[in-house]
Amino acid sequence: KAGVTQTPRYLIKTRGQQVTLSCSPISGHRSVSWYQQTPGQGLQFLFEYFSETQRNKGNFPGRFSGRQFSNSRSEMNVSTLELGDSALYLCASSLAGQQIYEQYFGPGTRLTVT
């Protein structure tokens, strides 16, 4: 079974631009969560989608948004990029539903904002 895939793997953007990252979950997984990882703050939860609906949202500004498609693939968008948005963005998928399932992480997208 293929794992979680994320594209692109690396991205360099300029301050003020916007960026869209993509995540394809493991086949059959309907929940997709997004995290931002930085050396100073560690892994921080951005949001989680299940069946095309955002179920949870972390404490990030409205510049961070996401969506999920009917095939469970998800995208996250960051508008008006700031230098502090430079980070590794990880997506994770799980079977979810109402029970607790482990999350499987993708390799991440390394975003550098200059």
Add this chain to the structure above:
Amino acid sequence: GQNIDQPTEMTATEGAIVQINCTYQTSGFNGLFWYQQHAGEAPTFLSYNVLDGLEEKGRFSSFLSRSKGYSYLLLKELQMKDSASYLCAVRNSGYALNFGKGTSLLVTP
């Protein structure tokens, strides 16, 4: 709010046993997870506890005390490849995983 604490760094010797502690204060509790993350790689799942007690999985064990807001990950027979960051994460009453900042473990010969 969420507060998850774990030591920043630990060092242990190959073949030894190491215990990585995690304390948490969260609004709602729906399970505690441990993940391993090697440098430059994605986190991988190690263990999950939702009830008090010890869960054993080969060389790795994880313990949970919900009343104390405390968990530990026990690694036995340490190998060089166990050098990695170990992340404690708590799932709250929603579906979000809240992570600690991770413990960087260095295994020395």
